[in-house]
Amino acid sequence: MNWQDIFATRMGRMKASEIRELLKxxxxxxxxxxxxxxxxxxxxPVQAFxxxxxxxxxxxxSSAALQYSVSEGYGPLRDWIxxxxxxxxxxxxxxxxxxxxGSQQALDYLGKxxxxxxxxxxxxxxxxxGALGAFNAYEPNYDQLIPRGNRSAADYAQTAKDKGGQVKFxxxxxxFANPTGETLDRTARxxxxxxxxxxxxxxxxxxxxQALRYDGxxxxxxxxxxxxxxxxxxTCRTLYCGSFSKTLAPGLRVGWVCGASEVISQMVLMKxxxxxxxxxLNQMAINTVARALFADHTANLRxxxxxxxxxxxxxxxxxxxxxxxxxxxxGGMFVWVTLPxxxxxxxxxxxxxxxxxxxxxxxxxFFADRSGANTLRLAYSLADxxxxxxxxxxxxxxxxxLA
Amino acid sequence: MNWQDIFATRMGRMKASEIRELLKxxxxxxxxxxxxxxxxxxxxPVQAFxxxxxxxxxxxxSSAALQYSVSEGYGPLRDWIxxxxxxxxxxxxxxxxxxxxGSQQALDYLGKxxxxxxxxxxxxxxxxxGALGAFNAYEPNYDQLIPRGNRSAADYAQTAKDKGGQVKFxxxxxxFANPTGETLDRTARxxxxxxxxxxxxxxxxxxxxQALRYDGxxxxxxxxxxxxxxxxxxTCRTLYCGSFSKTLAPGLRVGWVCGASEVISQMVLMKxxxxxxxxxLNQMAINTVARALFADHTANLRxxxxxxxxxxxxxxxxxxxxxxxxxxxxGGMFVWVTLPxxxxxxxxxxxxxxxxxxxxxxxxxFFADRSGANTLRLAYSLADxxxxxxxxxxxxxxxxxLA
Numbered sequence: 140m141n142w143q144d145i146f147a148t149r150m151g152r153m154k155a156s157e158i159r160e161l162l163k164x165x166x167x168x169x170x171x172x173x174x175x176x177x178x179x180x181x182x183x184p185v186q187a188f189x190x191x192x193x194x195x196x197x198x199x200x201s202s203a204a205l206q207y208s209v210s211e212g213y214g215p216l217r218d219w220i221x222x223x224x225x226x227x228x229x230x231x232x233x234x235x236x237x238x239x240x241g242s243q244q245a246l247d248y249l250g251k252x253x254x255x256x257x258x259x260x261x262x263x264x265x266x267x268x269g270a271l272g273a274f275n276a277y278e279p280n281y282d283q284l285i286p287r288g289n290r291s292a293a294d295y296a297q298t299a300k301d302k303g304g305q306v307k308f309x310x311x312x313x314x315f316a317n318p319t320g321e322t323l324d325r326t327a328r329x330x331x332x333x334x335x336x337x338x339x340x341x342x343x344x345x346x347x348x349q350a351l352r353y354d355g356x357x358x359x360x361x362x363x364x365x366x367x368x369x370x371x372x373x374t375c376r377t378l379y380c381g382s383f384s385k386t387l388a389p390g391l392r393v394g395w396v397c398g399a400s401e402v403i404s405q406m407v408l409m410k411x412x413x414x415x416x417x418x419x420l421n422q423m424a425i426n427t428v429a430r431a432l433f434a435d436h437t438a439n440l441r442x443x444x445x446x447x448x449x450x451x452x453x454x455x456x457x458x459x460x461x462x463x464x465x466x467x468x469x470g471g472m473f474v475w476v477t478l479p480x481x482x483x484x485x486x487x488x489x490x491x492x493x494x495x496x497x498x499x500x501x502x503x504x505f506f507a508d509r510s511g512a513n514t515l516r517l518a519y520s521l522a523d524x525x526x527x528x529x530x531x532x533x534x535x536x537x538x539x540x541l542a
Numbered sequence: 543m544n545w546q547d548i549f550a551t552r553m554g555r556m557k558a559s560e561i562r563e564l565l566k567x568x569x570x571x572x573x574x575x576x577x578x579x580x581x582x583x584x585x586x587p588v589q590a591f592x593x594x595x596x597x598x599x600x601x602x603x604s605s606a607a608l609q610y611s612v613s614e615g616y617g618p619l620r621d622w623i624x625x626x627x628x629x630x631x632x633x634x635x636x637x638x639x640x641x642x643x644g645s646q647q648a649l650d651y652l653g654k655x656x657x658x659x660x661x662x663x664x665x666x667x668x669x670x671x672g673a674l675g676a677f678n679a680y681e682p683n684y685d686q687l688i689p690r691g692n693r694s695a696a697d698y699a700q701t702a703k704d705k706g707g708q709v710k711f712x713x714x715x716x717x718f719a720n721p722t723g724e725t726l727d728r729t730a731r732x733x734x735x736x737x738x739x740x741x742x743x744x745x746x747x748x749x750x751x752q753a754l755r756y757d758g759x760x761x762x763x764x765x766x767x768x769x770x771x772x773x774x775x776x777t778c779r780t781l782y783c784g785s786f787s788k789t790l791a792p793g794l795r796v797g798w799v800c801g802a803s804e805v806i807s808q809m810v811l812m813k814x815x816x817x818x819x820x821x822x823l824n825q826m827a828i829n830t831v832a833r834a835l836f837a838d839h840t841a842n843l844r845x846x847x848x849x850x851x852x853x854x855x856x857x858x859x860x861x862x863x864x865x866x867x868x869x870x871x872x873g874g875m876f877v878w879v880t881l882p883x884x885x886x887x888x889x890x891x892x893x894x895x896x897x898x899x900x901x902x903x904x905x906x907x908f909f910a911d912r913s914g915a916n917t918l919r920l921a922y923s924l925a926d927x928x929x930x931x932x933x934x935x936x937x938x939x940x941x942x943x944l945a
Contacts, residue, residue, distance in 0.1 A: 140779050142804055145710050145744060147658045147680065153811050180605035188608065192595040202583035205591065205791035240795075244817040251679065255550045272815035276654065277550065307548050341548060378543050388608035390822035392643075401545055409558050412675035414647040419793035438773060524637055 212238025213422035228363030231528025242382035242394035258304035265505030281507040292337035349419035352470040353445035460537035472520040493534035594830035615641025616825035631766030641713040645785035645797035661707035668908030684910040695740035718874025755873035756848035857934035898936035
């Protein structure tokens with residue numbers, strides 16, 4: 140049987156991810172890896188989850204915890220998120236919250252909701268690789284939202300029309316973005332909202348790292364800025380994607396979308412058709428743990444990760460040869476490195492693995508147009524200070540070899 | 543903002559489900575409901591799950607249980623499923639198994655994998671409502687696989703071509719199907735495989751109720767029959783969807799697809815892009831519980847549910863007026879009732895709710911062509927014997943009112 144003959148056309152866009160292939164290397168124990176943007180398991184609130192699971196599986200709760208539940212998500216958890224969003228400047232109700240299986244599922248559902256084949260998504264150059272993966276399934280074109288240059292709204296609209304569709308949304312990771320570590324300032328956020336108003340499109344705000352700010356002043360979410368303009372979330376075009384993966388634990392797969400109730404109710408129907416609901420037990424456990432310790436726990440994460448960021452920035456300063464530049468993130472897990480033009484990140488990875496037992500992610504995969512060959516992403520979340528210092532020394536040596 | 547203007551065309555097919563709206567009625571405590579096809583929570587292996595969660599969150603396992611994991615699923619659970627599938631006549635390896643978030647997600651992914659807009663899916667008339675919901679997102683046409691009548695393969699192909707696409711798969715729920723409770727015999731299964739060979743299409747075998755056989759001889763899965771023909775799963779066109787929702791617990795959202803490794807590896811990429819992976823902790827817990835008690839636990843479920851089925855069949859015999867017929871399922875959770883032609887299932891539900899405080903699902907929703915107005919589905923899984931007797935008496939009275 141020739142499966143390629145009966146696969147849907149969208150499968151032509153679904154290829155093996157470079158990050159995925161790379162992660163297989165992590166099984167080799169003597170590699171120092173800055174590849175995966177994953178939280179340090181030593182920081183998981185294990186004891187709190189033990190208590191939460193005991194509670195969820197107690198006689199009073201186990202029938203509900205192990206049973207089917209509603210597609211929109213567990214009510215008390217949606218209430219906790221309502222309070223959290225309200226504190227971020229987004230007054231809302233349960234009807235504005237859909238629980239998803241991680242924010243990756245939120246991105247998949249938003250692509251499914253908005254993109255017909257040949258429609259255009261405006262994204263960063265570079266952008267989160269997982270967003271490209273999720274959206275690709277719905278066969279869009281991409282255009283460059285960030286950096287925007289001098290392009291007008293009319294130019295975006297015409298370019299999309301020339302490609303056989305229309306612009307459907309602008310997608311931006313706003314705080315300490317994956318992969319660059321950069322944060323959009325208030326002016327940049329207002330400018331995206333202005334563009335979206337003119338084009339009459341949605342805004343997808345990816346806020347997975349929001350709680351991990353180590354210094355600098357918080358910038359309000361685009362959704363909060365839009366609520367300021369319009370007075371109510373239900374007339375807003377911004378759909379905010381949040382996640383517990385970077386704060387409590389990724390293995391439970393719990394995230395959320397916050398937006399206009401008209402859109403959330405449509406996404407509830409989509410979720411019902413796609414997987415009925417996210418695991419009941421997990422939502423109950425996340426609710427218990429978030430209510431018990433979210434603020435204290437994220438404060439501790441910030442304390443630990445801040446030291447790693449500072450260590451990495453100092454080690455880059457010490458070990459990078461001339462001609463190499465990098466971002467100075469105010470939070471999150473990533474530093475983005477730009478190499479001299481003649482050095483290819485993929486070649487550097489092969490060389491660094493072989494000669495230095497060092498891993499990171501070449502930057503090219505994060506660009507929809509496959510530019511950015513001379514870039515790479517470093518994640519500092521999983522490495523201790525000694526590994527970071529040793530790793531940056533090795534990175535400097537590998538770059539010098541290819542310079 | 544007019545969201546309808548920017549929603550993808552596929553959203554036109556995604557409407558509120560009648561079952562979903564109906565389930566809201568279950569909050570009224572004095573209603574006797576045979577609507578939801580959901581397991582009895584009194585039968586959940588709660589103690590085993592408590593132990594499994596304690597183990598998963600122990601120092602040796604918690605880092606893995608709460609962390610990101612691979613998209614294909616937890617290795618030891620895939621190994622358990624390999625043994626289970628082998629026992630069902632499907633020798634296979636880990637590479638033939640993808641873990642999904644319930645078998646509903648498997649149906650969504652298989653629609654996404656195979657259906658371009660206007661392609662045709664062959665389904666039952668009636669069929670599982672959740673399959674219609676999952677497939678609808680990929681904008682297919684439907685044609686009638688069961689009952690097939692005298693239609694030839696060429697006729698199926700031509701009909702699909704006339705509608706602007708090609709036949710991509712035949713979908714069948716094989717054992718004690720939702721909604722009819724009926725089982726396809728070996729001849730029917732072989733006939734679907736023959737048709738699929740001629741059309742060169744995939745076969746989706748929905749086997750969610752497989753473990754719940756109360757009497758009669760087991761029929762080999764279509765995938766086992768195809769392995770018999772071809773010698774290896776990797777040259778088979780059947781994709782088998784299994785679930786722990788009806789055997790261990792639906793609230794953990796764990797199911798699987800078993801099929802040719804070429805298809806599974808493509809679905810792994812799809813899952814990575816859509817939600818990264820199913821919850822790690824849940825897969826570990828299901829693995830522990832399945833290994834500890836799957837055989838004994840399902841034997842107990844069969845003992846309990848068999849009594850409920852027998853009670854319902856006897857009560858139908860006692861209380862149904864002349865002109866009403868129903869299926870005699872060998873397992874599962876459902877009896878399918880055919881009313882006299884002039885009685886509409888939707889009207890009967892409204893009348894039964896109002897005058898008898900009785901709920902069930904009108905059959906029309908299970909037909910892609912909205913036929914079957916004089917049918918309804920009864921689920922006996924959640925009701926005790928007294929409720930079943932009382933409920934069938936009330937149903938008889940409601941039908942007599944409308945006759």
